[in-house]
Amino acid sequence: MLLPKFDYQAPKSLREACALLDEFGAKARLLAGGTDLLVNLKHKKLAPEQVISLNRIKGLDEAAAKKGKGISIGPLATAAYLAENELAQGPLQVLAEGAGRIGSPLIRNRATIGGNIVTARPASDLAPPLLVLGALLILKGKDGERELPVEKFFKGPGKTSIKPKEILSRIFIPEPDGPGAGAYLKLGSRKALEISLVNVASFIEVGADLSIKQARIALGAVAPVPVRAKTAEKFLKGKKPQGENDPLFREAARAAVQDASPITDHRGSAEYRQALIEILTARTLQSAYSRIMKKV
Amino acid sequence: MKKMMIMLKVNGQEFDLVIPVNKTLTQVLREDLRLTGTKQGCAVGDCGSCTVLLNGKPVNSCLILAVEVDGQEITTIEGLAVDGLHPIQQSFVEHGGIQCGFCTPGMILSAKALLDKNPTPSEPEIRAAISGNLCRCTGYQKIVESIAAVGKND
Numbered sequence: 001m002l003l004p005k006f007d008y009q010a011p012k013s014l015r016e017a018c019a020l021l022d023e024f025g026a027k028a029r030l031l032a033g034g035t036d037l038l039v040n041l042k043h044k045k046l047a048p049e050q051v052i053s054l055n056r057i058k059g060l061d062e063a064a065a066k067k068g069k070g071i072s073i074g075p076l077a078t079a080a081y082l083a084e085n086e087l088a089q090g091p092l093q094v095l096a097e098g099a100g101r102i103g104s105p106l107i108r109n110r111a112t113i114g115g116n117i118v119t120a121r122p123a124s125d126l127a128p129p130l131l132v133l134g135a136l137l138i139l140k141g142k143d144g145e146r147e148l149p150v151e152k153f154f155k156g157p158g159k160t161s162i163k164p165k166e167i168l169s170r171i172f173i174p175e176p177d178g179p180g181a182g183a184y185l186k187l188g189s190r191k192a193l194e195i196s197l198v199n200v201a202s203f204i205e206v207g208a209d210l211s212i213k214q215a216r217i218a219l220g221a222v223a224p225v226p227v228r229a230k231t232a233e234k235f236l237k238g239k240k241p242q243g244e245n246d247p248l249f250r251e252a253a254r255a256a257v258q259d260a261s262p263i264t265d266h267r268g269s270a271e272y273r274q275a276l277i278e279i280l281t282a283r284t285l286q287s288a289y290s291r292i293m294k295k296v
Numbered sequence: 297m298k299k300m301m302i303m304l305k306v307n308g309q310e311f312d313l314v315i316p317v318n319k320t321l322t323q324v325l326r327e328d329l330r331l332t333g334t335k336q337g338c339a340v341g342d343c344g345s346c347t348v349l350l351n352g353k354p355v356n357s358c359l360i361l362a363v364e365v366d367g368q369e370i371t372t373i374e375g376l377a378v379d380g381l382h383p384i385q386q387s388f389v390e391h392g393g394i395q396c397g398f399c400t401p402g403m404i405l406s407a408k409a410l411l412d413k414n415p416t417p418s419e420p421e422i423r424a425a426i427s428g429n430l431c432r433c434t435g436y437q438k439i440v441e442s443i444a445a446v447g448k449n450d
């Protein structure tokens with residue numbers, strides 16, 4: 001399979017990249033890790049005149065935490081980096097668990113978080129973790145930047161609210177309001193190179209008495225865009241679990257099933273997916289809560 | 297078609313090349329440098345037969361534009377056998393890890409990346425490390441055994 005013809009540019013700064021995007025607009029495509037773009041080019045699904053690589057721009061491939069101010073992640077941070085960097089054991093654990101489940105080790109060494117977000121696959125392994133972390137996306141154009149919660153970003157499979165002349169230049173994770181922890185689980189029919197049947201991320205924030213201040217649950221692969229399980233979240237708010245095995249979490253998981261509308265396809269039936277949502281939601285909540293208890 | 301001049305450091309040797317910007321790293325290795333040990337199977341990231349080490353890390357060379365890795369270091373299977381076979385290659389020969397051989401260069405490079413970080417991996421660690429490399433012949437068991445046996449005298 002050969003690549004179509006295109007012109008290639010590798011700007012050295014975001015400003016230069018924005019200027020090129022402004023000049024070429026919809027005729028251009030940005031290139032990050034290429035694990036999505038090159039496949040689409042080879043399958044002739046896309047035929048840009050210009051491929052603009054972000055990979056010569058320095059300082060976009062790392063995550064950094066500022067005390068009390070949250071974490072800023074560069075769009076070129078790879079899945080392998082996110083799965084293993086020093087924040088992966090702490091506040092970014094739920095994102096690290098998602099990153100560690102992308103494709104294969106080979107894919108993870110190239111796949112970037114920015115590319116993953118902009119691709120907007122319904123089964124993305126990073127979208128549910130980003131939803132429960134309350135991530136903010138910084139979108140940069142030639143004349144300035146805007147900030148958008150990740151929840152408002154996804155519009156449908158492959159559809160987002162990014163404009164053709166914008167670059168996702170930063171992903172910002174706000175500091176949790178008190179002790180918190182998350183967990184991510186994905187189920188497919190094999191362990192590697194598999195599109196999820198269902199994936200679930202949860203994040204819980206607690207008060208001083210370990211009661212739940214806020215729980216966020218995001219379900220992937222069960223709707224055109226990753227969705228929050230708001231009924232289940234509301235149910236948990238203010239409750240005080242007696243440890244990770246409290247029946248509360250199973251009850252919340254049953255409510256989460258109502259928040260999704262999975263379909264039947266060749267990977268699994270709607271009923272099977274509903275059963276999976278319940279089990280995976282319960283397990284992510286239990287594991288998030290047990291992680292908090294170990295910390296405090 | 298626009299061409300660009302790039303320098304690739306492949307198996308320790310520097311190459312200056314003028315190549316069309318839409319060539320993948322697999323194509324440049326196979327067609328321009330005649331290093332045909334790197335295979336192309338699926339061409340879309342699923343099979344791992346195109347695996348090379350890029351700055352020591354295993355990647356799918358079919359999904360990388362060659363111009364993107366200008367100035368960087370690449371190791372292909374040809375770079376492993378310096379004085380005779382590399383110990384990993386030798387182990388694959390001795391433990392029946394090779395049948396048709398199409399997946400072998402990729403398997404061995406993924407194994408090398410693992411063993412460079414972790415010389416005594418567990419079986420699950422070995423299986424995870426080669427999970428992006430598909431084999432249609434061996435059923436994987438002999439490959440896992442070959443990798444586990446590297447550096448052990450049995």
Ligand SMILES: Cc1cc2nc3c(=O)[nH]c(=O)nc-3n(C[C@H](O)[C@H](O)[C@H](O)COP(=O)(O)OP(=O)(O)OC[C@H]3O[C@@H](n4cnc5c(N)ncnc54)[C@H](O)[C@@H]3O)c2cc1C
Binds near residue numbers: 034075117125168
């Ligand atoms: C074999 C295989 C297995 C895979 N398995 C998984 C999986 O298990 N889970 C999963 O979630 N995904 C999976 N993917 C999909 C893909 O690898 C990921 O979505 C990856 O994170 C995409 O990142 P990238 O850097 O490679 O994107 P690229 O291919 O470089 O870019 C993807 C798209 O995003 C745009 N883009 C990239 N960066 C920016 C930016 N900063 N600003 C604006 N636009 C940008 C590009 O123009 C392009 O349209 C798989 C892909 C392959 C080939």
Ligand code: FES
Binds near residue numbers: 340346358359
């Ligand atoms: S040829 Fe590259 S992964 Fe199959």
Ligand code: FES
Binds near residue numbers: 394396400430431
């Ligand atoms: S030995 Fe034939 S594909 Fe692995």
